[in-house]
Amino acid sequence: MAVLRRDLTLAWRQRGDMVLPVLYALIVTSLFPFALGPEDALLRRIAGGVVLVTMLLAMLLALDAMFRSDIEDGSLEQLMLAPQPLALMLGMKILAHWLATAVPLIVIAPLLAGMLHLPSPVIPVLLLALLLATPLLSLVGGVLVALTAGTRRSGMLLALMLLPLCVPVVIFAAGALAAAQEGLPWIAPIAWLGAALVMAVVLAPLACAAALRIALDS
Amino acid sequence: MANWIPLWLHKLSSPPVFYGFAGKLRPWAIALALILGVAALYGGLVLAPPDYQQGDDYRIIFIHVPCAWMSLFIYGVMGIAAFIALVWRIKLAEVVAMASAPIGASFTFITLVTGSLWGERMWGTWWTWDARLTSELVLLFLYLGVIGLYHSFEDRRQGARTAAFLALIGIVNVPIVHFSVNWWNTLHQGSTIRLLGPSSIAPSMIWPLLTMMAATKCYYVASLFGRTRTDLLALESGKDWVRHIAENEVAR
Numbered sequence: 001m002a003v004l005r006r007d008l009t010l011a012w013r014q015r016g017d018m019v020l021p022v023l024y025a026l027i028v029t030s031l032f033p034f035a036l037g038p039e040d041a042l043l044r045r046i047a048g049g050v051v052l053v054t055m056l057l058a059m060l061l062a063l064d065a066m067f068r069s070d071i072e073d074g075s076l077e078q079l080m081l082a083p084q085p086l087a088l089m090l091g092m093k094i095l096a097h098w099l100a101t102a103v104p105l106i107v108i109a110p111l112l113a114g115m116l117h118l119p120s121p122v123i124p125v126l127l128l129a130l131l132l133a134t135p136l137l138s139l140v141g142g143v144l145v146a147l148t149a150g151t152r153r154s155g156m157l158l159a160l161m162l163l164p165l166c167v168p169v170v171i172f173a174a175g176a177l178a179a180a181q182e183g184l185p186w187i188a189p190i191a192w193l194g195a196a197l198v199m200a201v202v203l204a205p206l207a208c209a210a211a212l213r214i215a216l217d218s
Numbered sequence: 219m220a221n222w223i224p225l226w227l228h229k230l231s232s233p234p235v236f237y238g239f240a241g242k243l244r245p246w247a248i249a250l251a252l253i254l255g256v257a258a259l260y261g262g263l264v265l266a267p268p269d270y271q272q273g274d275d276y277r278i279i280f281i282h283v284p285c286a287w288m289s290l291f292i293y294g295v296m297g298i299a300a301f302i303a304l305v306w307r308i309k310l311a312e313v314v315a316m317a318s319a320p321i322g323a324s325f326t327f328i329t330l331v332t333g334s335l336w337g338e339r340m341w342g343t344w345w346t347w348d349a350r351l352t353s354e355l356v357l358l359f360l361y362l363g364v365i366g367l368y369h370s371f372e373d374r375r376q377g378a379r380t381a382a383f384l385a386l387i388g389i390v391n392v393p394i395v396h397f398s399v400n401w402w403n404t405l406h407q408g409s410t411i412r413l414l415g416p417s418s419i420a421p422s423m424i425w426p427l428l429t430m431m432a433a434t435k436c437y438y439v440a441s442l443f444g445r446t447r448t449d450l451l452a453l454e455s456g457k458d459w460v461r462h463i464a465e466n467e468v469a470r
Contacts, residue, residue: 143387147380151370161363161384164356165391168398207387214304214379 003079003089007096010069017065021058022104028054029112040117047116048126048177052170054112055105055130056137060162062101063141064155066093071149071216080212090212091205094142102134118181125180125190129173132193139197139204140165146211168196231310233450234459240443247443251436254429261426269423275339282332284430285325288438289357292322296364297389300382310446312378313453315385316368317445321438323361330354353396360388374453 011018032050036042070076070093079089109130110123118126144161151157172189179186229235262280269276299315302308333351334344345351364381371377454460 144384147367147384148370150376150380151367157363157366157370160359160366164359164363164388164395167352167356168394171398211380211383214383215376217376217379 004092004096007093008099011096011100018100018104021062021101022108024061025054025058025105025108025112028057029115032116043116044118045181047113047118048122048181049174050116051109051112051118051126052129052133052173052177055102055109055134056166056170058105059102059134059137059141060159062097063138063145063162064158066097066142066145067149067212076149076212077216080216086209086212087205090142090146090208091201094138094205094208097142098135098138102130102138106130106134122177122180125176125186128190129176129193132190132197133169133173136169136193136197136200137162137166139200139208140169143204143208143211146208147215149212150215169193172196231308233310233454233457236310237447237450237459237463240447244440244443244447247436247440251433251440254433254436258426258430258433261429262423266423266426275336278332278336280426280430282329282336283427284434285329285332286354287431288434289322289326289329289354291435292318292325292438293357293361293385293388293392296322296385300385303379303382304386309375309453310450312375312382313446313449314442315382316364316378317442317449319361319364319368319381319385321441321445323358323365325434326354326358326361330358349396353392356395357392360385360391364388 029050032046033043036046067076070079080086082089106127109126113123113126114120141158141162144158144165147161148158172192176186176189176193179189230239258280263277266277268274296315296318299311299318303311303315330351333354337346338344364385367384368377368381371380451460451463
């Protein structure tokens with residue numbers, strides 16, 4: 001819990017960094033109408049997918065920084081030596097990271113969806129899908145960030161590694177949105193996302209701890 | 219009793235022993251791969267009759283299908299080696315896992331290229347977002363991720379262990395991706411060859427296919443041993459047995 005509070009405090013002191021992913025998502029989303037033309041029907045059809053992918057990219061942008069400052073000032077090594085289970089503390093760190101980056105993105109998601117004329121009945125489904133998909137990405141991303149912890153340049157590598165892992169997440173989230181947009185039942189893909197999230201909550205912190213021990217073991 | 223097998227396996231995991239063993243086996247594997255490959259190509263391209271629906275275009279499967287099998291098989295080998303490397307910390311397993319990655323990536327790439335050549339004739343398009351194609355592409359990205367992660371570390375062993383962990387994550391991921399994209403979109407034909415029960419393919423077509431599969435396996439063994447040998451030399455440089463080899467090379 002102390003780790004969670006410390007990380008949240010740090011994030012709050014650096015509010016500027018929290019705004020950046022949100023700005024990024026805003027800019028990317030507003031570029032789509034320029035590129036594809038401002039027709040309502042087209043935008044309405046692609047809105048769900050665009051918002052989803054934009055969120056994913058914005059999170060990827062922020063992911064890189066998850067453990068960086070802690071590695072630089074050595075506090076991550078202190079955590080590894082601490083008597084408390086490392087997985088639990090890393091789980092708290094991932095939670096703090098999710099609260100600091102994904103929650104602002106989710107808050108702004110209805111605005112982005114509105115900019116692209118996503119029908120308003122679909123917006124709750126979008127929020128639900130994001131609420132399940134973003135922690136999943138944070139958890140999986142946390143494991144990958146831990147793997148690259150020992151390297152110097154990791155930005156592009158992280159994208160390459162995350163892409164295969166986020167394919168199922170995107171498919172299920174987009175599937176739910178598409179179903180909701182056509183008025184079909186959308187609960188099944190959402191349930192899959194939820195199941196994956198439950199599994200990731202249990203397994204990802206353990207994998208993250210194992211990965212960190214390997215990557216920083218020297 | 220028969221405990222010489224585990225004993226021999228234990229011995230084999232020591233780099234100098236494996237170096238000699240791989241050096242002895244490698245020429246045989248290359249020769250076998252060449253012979254089987256030529257035989258399979260002759261059988262597939264000349265002897266096998268044209269397909270009643272696809273004409274001569276189907277012949278690309280004699281390359282495509284064995285490569286697709288190999289792309290998955292090598293990932294399996296890499297995953298097992300990665301698991302052994304992480305659990306028992308055997309140096310040889312790390313080297314084998316990392317040497318497998320580029321070979322597997324090339325087989326995956328060949329599968330994608332031949333598949334899209336075939337798709338151009340049969341489906342009228344080079345690429346389609348079909349389930350199997352997409353999973354193969356994701357597999358290629360997994361391979362590239364493993365290779366990239368391995369090379370981004372300065373310390374080779376640490377890089378190998380980290381990349382091995384990524385390979386293990388990928389093993390969990392592959393079935394999930396396969397299932398989810400299947401649910402998403404499917405166009406690729408189902409498999410026609412089954413281990414159990416009758417296969418829905420003519421015998422004159424199946425034997426070149428199986429021979430080619432054996433040839434790719436032999437090629438993999440040869441290539442893997444070659445890579446492993448050089449990697450072992452680089453990793454163990456400065457050790458006594460490497461110095462002996464180097465001195466003998468100079469003396470000859």
